[in-house]
Amino acid sequence: MTGTGLGPENLTDSIVSFVPVESENYRNSLKLLIKIHSLKTVYARPTDICAITHLSGSEIKSPVYIKKSNGDFDCYDREALKTWIREGNVINPLTRELITPEMLSEVPWTPEFFWQVLFQRLLQQVDSESPSSSPSSGAGFNG
Numbered sequence: 001m002t003g004t005g006l007g008p009e010n011l012t013d014s015i016v017s018f019v020p021v022e023s024e025n026y027r028n029s030l031k032l033l034i035k036i037h038s039l040k041t042v043y044a045r046p047t048d049i050c051a052i053t054h055l056s057g058s059e060i061k062s063p064v065y066i067k068k069s070n071g072d073f074d075c076y077d078r079e080a081l082k083t084w085i086r087e088g089n090v091i092n093p094l095t096r097e098l099i100t101p102e103m104l105s106e107v108p109w110t111p112e113f114f115w116q117v118l119f120q121r122l123l124q125q126v127d128s129e130s131p132s133s134s135p136s137s138g139a140g141f142n143g
Contacts, residue, residue: 025088029085029090031100032101033082034101036064036104039064039078039106040106044056044058044063044075045057046058048060050063050075050077050080051074051093051094052076052080053080062078063077065108066099066103066105068092073108
C-alpha cells in the first residue's frame with residue numbers, strides 16, 4: 001500500500017470521519033480494510049471489469065476479488081474498493097450482499113474450484129491420450 005497513506009496503523013483514522021466508531025459498519029469496514037491490506041497484488045483477468053471505476057482487465061492495477069453467494073467472483077480495483085468501504089459501504093456494489101473478510105480474495109477462485117478444474121483437465125488429458133474405440137485408418141484392412 002505504498003503511497004496510499006493507509007497502512008495498518010492508519011486504518012482507524014481513515015474511516016472515522018465517514019462512519020461512527022460505535023457502529024457495526026465501522027467494525028465491518030475495519031475488518032474489510034485490514035483484509036484488503038493483507039492481500040497480495042495479482043493481475044486481473046482480461047474479462048474483469050471493476051463495478052466502481054469501470055476499469056477493465058489490464059487497466060486494473062491492483063485487483064481484489066469478492067466471492068458472491070453463487071460461487072463466482074467480482075473484480076474490483078483495490079483503491080476504489082477501499083474508498084467504497086471507507087465511506088461506510090459494506091455491501092457488494094453489484095449484488096448488494098454483505099461483504100465479509102472471508103469473501104475477499106486475491107485470486108478469482110477458491111481452492112475447491114482450483115482442484116475441480118485441475119481434475120477436469122486431467123480427465124480431458126487422459127481421454128485425449130487413450131486409444132480411441134474407432135479403428136484407425138488402415139487397421140484391419142487386408143486389401
